Amino acid sequence: MFSSISSWWSSSPPTPVPTGEKYDPTNPKMNPLNPHGLKPCCACPETKSARDACFLQNGSEEGQCAELIKKHVECMRGLGFQI
Numbered sequence: 001m002f003s004s005i006s007s008w009w010s011s012s013p014p015t016p017v018p019t020g021e022k023y024d025p026t027n028p029k030m031n032p033l034n035p036h037g038l039k040p041c042c043a044c045p046e047t048k049s050a051r052d053a054c055f056l057q058n059g060s061e062e063g064q065c066a067e068l069i070k071k072h073v074e075c076m077r078g079l080g081f082q083i
Contacts, residue, residue: 025080033080036044
């Protein structure tokens with residue numbers, strides 16, 4: 001039961017972390033779905049503005065803006081962003 005806890009204090013060296021690069025959705029070489037290297041703030045401007053307008057008009061009630069949120073998330077995922 002305590003073997004995993006006691007291993008924290010063992011004298012063996014820690015397991016090395018992989019040296020591979022972290023996934024960057026704005027890097028076109030890592031993410032071919034985003035060939036222009038758009039950042040999340042600039043991606044999907046049409047769905048983003050419609051979603052934001054809905055929030056401004058209706059407040060923070062997600063129910064009235066659920067379809068617009070869904071479309072924006074789909075657009076972002078289509079560009080390789082992990083949402």
